[in-house]
C-alpha cells in the first residue's frame with residue numbers, strides 16, 4: 208500500500224529543489240499533486256514528469272488571490288484536499304545594515320505570510336482532516352550570519368506551526384515543520400552567489416557537519432512524506448530537523 212494512496216496534496220515551490228523532489232515522491236506514493244510555483248514553466252515541467260496525477264498552477268504564494276486559487280483548483284480538479292506542503296521560500300544573505308527594506312518585506316511575504324494564507328484557504332477544504340508540513344530551516348531554530356530576514360522568517364514558520372497545530376488538532380489536522388540543513392538545491396548555489404563566494408568553498412563549508420556532506424532534496428522529501436502520511440499519526444506541532452547532525 209502506498210503511503211499517500213487516494214490523497215490530494217498541494218506542494219508550493221514545486222518547480223525546483225526540495226519541492227520538486229517532494230512532489231515526485233508524493234506522486235510515487237499514490238497522491239494526486241497540485242504543483243504550485245511562481246515559476247509556471249518549472250511547475251509545468253514537474254507536473255509533466257508525474258503525468259495525469261499532477262496539475263501545475265502558477266502562483267505567487269504571497270498573494271491571497273493566488274493562494275485561494277491553488278486550493279480551489281485542487282478541490283475542483285481532484286475532489287478534495289488532504290496534504291499541504293508549504294515549501295516555497297527565498298533567502299537574502301544580508302545583515303541589518305545592508306538589507307533593503309523591500310527585501311525584508313519580500314522575505315517575510317514569501318516565507319511567512321504565505322504559510323498563513325495557504326492555511327487560511329486550505330484548512331476549510333480539509334474536511335476529512337489532513338496534514339500540513341511547513342518548511343522551516345535549521346536557521347529557524349538557531350541564528351546564522353548574514354541572514355537576518357531569513358532567520359526571522361524561519362523562526363516564525365517554526366512557531367506558527369505550533370500555533371496552527373494547537374488550533375486545528377480538533378479538526379483532525381496535524382501541522383509540523385521540516386527543518387533542513389544545507390541541501391544541494393539552486394537556493395544553496397544562489398546563496399554562494401549572493402555572498403560572492405566560490406561554489407566549491409561554499410559547498411565545503413556546507414559539508415562541515417557530523418555526517419560530512421550536505422543533504423539531497425530527496426532526503427528532505429522522505430522526511431516530508433513521513434510527516435504528510437499516516438505513519439506520523441500522533442505527531443503534531445513538532446519541528447523535525449533533517450541536517451546530517453548539523454544542529455546537534
Ligand SMILES: NC(=O)c1ccc[n+]([C@@H]2O[C@H](COP(=O)([O-])OP(=O)(O)OC[C@H]3O[C@@H](n4cnc5c(N)ncnc54)[C@H](O)[C@@H]3O)[C@@H](O)[C@H]2O)c1
Pocket residue numbers: 219220221222223224225226243244245246249266267268269294295296297317342343344345386387388389390391392393394395
Ligand atoms: N536548500 C537549503 O539548503 C535549504 C535549507 C533549509 C531550508 N530550505 C528551505 O526549503 C524550501 C525550498 O528551498 P529549495 O532549497 O528547494 O530552493 P529552490 O530555490 O530550489 O526552490 C524554491 C522554489 O520556490 C519558488 N518560489 C519562490 N518564491 C515564490 C513565490 N512567491 N511563490 C511561489 N513560489 C515561489 C521558486 O520559484 C522555486 O521553485 C525553502 O523554504 C527554503 O527556505 C532550504
